[in-house]
Amino acid sequence: MRVLIVVPAYNEQEALGGLLAEIRALDIAQLETVVVDDGSSDRTADVARAGGARVLRLCGNLGIGGAVQSGLRLAEREGFDCAVQIDGDGQHPPAELHRLLEAMHADDPPDLVVGTRYRDKAGFRSTMMRRIGSWWLRVILRFIARVRVSDPTSGFRLYGTRALRLFSAVYPYDFPEPESLALARVAGLRTAEVAVTMRERQGGTSSIGGFSAMYYMLKVTIAVVLTYVRALGRKPGNPDGSNR
Amino acid sequence: MDQIGENYLVFAIACLVLALVMMRLLLRERITLQGSMSYLAFLAVIGLMAVFPKTTTMVANRLGFTLMSNFLFCTAIAALAILHLRALVTLSKVQLRTVVLTQELAMLQEKLDRVAADQTQRRSA
Numbered sequence: 001m002r003v004l005i006v007v008p009a010y011n012e013q014e015a016l017g018g019l020l021a022e023i024r025a026l027d028i029a030q031l032e033t034v035v036v037d038d039g040s041s042d043r044t045a046d047v048a049r050a051g052g053a054r055v056l057r058l059c060g061n062l063g064i065g066g067a068v069q070s071g072l073r074l075a076e077r078e079g080f081d082c083a084v085q086i087d088g089d090g091q092h093p094p095a096e097l098h099r100l101l102e103a104m105h106a107d108d109p110p111d112l113v114v115g116t117r118y119r120d121k122a123g124f125r126s127t128m129m130r131r132i133g134s135w136w137l138r139v140i141l142r143f144i145a146r147v148r149v150s151d152p153t154s155g156f157r158l159y160g161t162r163a164l165r166l167f168s169a170v171y172p173y174d175f176p177e178p179e180s181l182a183l184a185r186v187a188g189l190r191t192a193e194v195a196v197t198m199r200e201r202q203g204g205t206s207s208i209g210g211f212s213a214m215y216y217m218l219k220v221t222i223a224v225v226l227t228y229v230r231a232l233g234r235k236p237g238n239p240d241g242s243n244r
Numbered sequence: 245m246d247q248i249g250e251n252y253l254v255f256a257i258a259c260l261v262l263a264l265v266m267m268r269l270l271l272r273e274r275i276t277l278q279g280s281m282s283y284l285a286f287l288a289v290i291g292l293m294a295v296f297p298k299t300t301t302m303v304a305n306r307l308g309f310t311l312m313s314n315f316l317f318c319t320a321i322a323a324l325a326i327l328h329l330r331a332l333v334t335l336s337k338v339q340l341r342t343v344v345l346t347q348e349l350a351m352l353q354e355k356l357d358r359v360a361a362d363q364t365q366r367r368s369a
Contacts, residue, residue: 057350077351
């Protein structure tokens, strides 16, 4: 199985080197890594190249959604069997990757595998405010989009071929994780969760905090509702949700 | 033609000046004709309202406005809201296209870099 690890990174020169070293140490055949440098102003791209990764250097900052979609597009275009998103801040230990891949070896493999930090209750589980936010998103996704996930904001994910096809065509651009779950549900994709251990970011600063956290909650709530309403009016035979 | 009062004349001149500014921007290709048509139409309507105040008053009265100024404000606010919405749609389209172009450019650049690196390796081998 050809696997592409997609690492979206914005000014992550501190954490990226160590993360890529951990990925290189993995014993997985046919594994490639692409770092999507989301218009960084530091040496992120140089660190990525030095770490042996392929580098997609975006000429402007597209945000996490645009960066992730770049990697997914590359995976879909080059015929990878699946892509795994690992954040460039080092929160997602590459050693946990095998848990996501194991889910794909099931008889009826899911299209999207989400790594959840709330099942095992081990490792870093984020701040209290973020956990409250996560609870709210769980409720919204459960009752509006009918998606059951325990960690809707987790960016540690595996995308199968159907998910690659869907998200190459349409992917939310800012704060995409919860919205993409609703999108996957609407498109008829199967989502599974596996327990993973996460850790604190290994460098750099988070883009979500203070006012942007409130904006995040509001925007994602509206986006999930819109995704559901859009699905109600969608013609059959257009599962990717695009207007094409 | 209605008699143009002094106040209305100032209004008409303001519209004309704005229209001239737009024409200048169009000639310098700073804005596109397609994008400016609705704005020019808006200026034309406001300009006509200033040139024909009696007709405008009659229309305002028919629509239930007792004060002419209220009618003008309502017309202007509604037209500007429509123009803003139109601009928002255009901006969103451009934004989505920019995202796709940025992604495609990055993928092409990465491919070119790999081809160049391969060629360099072959030459040195």
